[in-house]
Amino acid sequence: MITTILTEAAFLAIIPAAALMYVLLDRYATPRVPESIFDERNLLVAFVAGIPGGLPLAVLFLIYAGSLQQWDLVSAGAYLLLFVAVAMLSRVVLLKIRRFGGKSGRLRTAPFYALAFGCGNAVVIVLAAADSSLPNSNPLYAFGAFLLLSAVLCLVEAWAGIRFARRNAPTLRVLSISSVEALMLVAIAPLYLGVQYVQFASMLGMFLLALLLLQREDRDALHRLLSSRRLANKEPSAFGRTDSDPSTEGESDPTGDK
Numbered sequence: 225m226i227t228t229i230l231t232e233a234a235f236l237a238i239i240p241a242a243a244l245m246y247v248l249l250d251r252y253a254t255p256r257v258p259e260s261i262f263d264e265r266n267l268l269v270a271f272v273a274g275i276p277g278g279l280p281l282a283v284l285f286l287i288y289a290g291s292l293q294q295w296d297l298v299s300a301g302a303y304l305l306l307f308v309a310v311a312m313l314s315r316v317v318l319l320k321i322r323r324f325g326g327k328s329g330r331l332r333t334a335p336f337y338a339l340a341f342g343c344g345n346a347v348v349i350v351l352a353a354a355d356s357s358l359p360n361s362n363p364l365y366a367f368g369a370f371l372l373l374s375a376v377l378c379l380v381e382a383w384a385g386i387r388f389a390r391r392n393a394p395t396l397r398v399l400s401i402s403s404v405e406a407l408m409l410v411a412i413a414p415l416y417l418g419v420q421y422v423q424f425a426s427m428l429g430m431f432l433l434a435l436l437l438l439q440r441e442d443r444d445a446l447h448r449l450l451s452s453r454r455l456a457n458k459e460p461s462a463f464g465r466t467d468s469d470p471s472t473e474g475e476s477d478p479t480g481d482k
């Protein structure tokens with residue numbers, strides 16, 4: 225029984241994250257381009273680091289879900305805010321690491337690593353939540369609900385990582401990230417409150433919104449890096465590429481907001 229639960233949880237958590245990273249990042253890596261925009265090894269390390277790095281978020285999510293199941297909405301609101309704050313802090317810590325943020329914390333390719341870190345966070349949250357009880361115990365219902373939950377978490381955390389890493393995110397950008405993450409948790413709430421006919425509608429709506437936001441961020445941030453690299457026409461490195469810090473590349477910002 226335990227083995228079955230772990231297998232299903234791994235499927236629900238890892239497949240959406242892996243699919244998202246492949247679909248989104250394939251166009252920026254060899255052989256689709258002559259030279260990968262990001263360092264593949266650093267991307268993998270960021271994803272793996274996101275799994276233990278997301279443990280505090282997983283704990284807060286479980287407490288949030290438990291508060292909802294008990295209809296303790298005040299406590300749920302408090303843990304919602306705490307979840308958003310801890311998620312933001314984890315991204316700050318990530319970009320302080322030279323490997324992902326560069327010497328100045330403003331590495332041009334940091335959005336790729338923050339995206340992978342966010343997907344790792346989503347994986348561990350779903351792994352922790354997959355065995356939690358739902359008001360509706362139907363196995364097919366639970367499978368579909370958690371698969372959609374996993375997809376929503378991956379999309380939102382990936383989007384938040386890209387947006388936050390866009391060159392010292394200003395206050396308004398940080399507020400927009402916090403607002404979307406809070407909205408995500410509100411959209412997930414009916415799943416644990418057992419509100420009939422609303423659980424899937426609210427999560428599906430959040431899924432579509434997150435997909436739209438991620439596509440826009442991909443266009444405005446990641447694709448600009450690809451365009452900038454094509455214009456620069458640099459020689460490829462032996463393995464993918466070697467990340468460079470803006471302190472040695474100049475101060476132009478292909479990922480900045482207009």
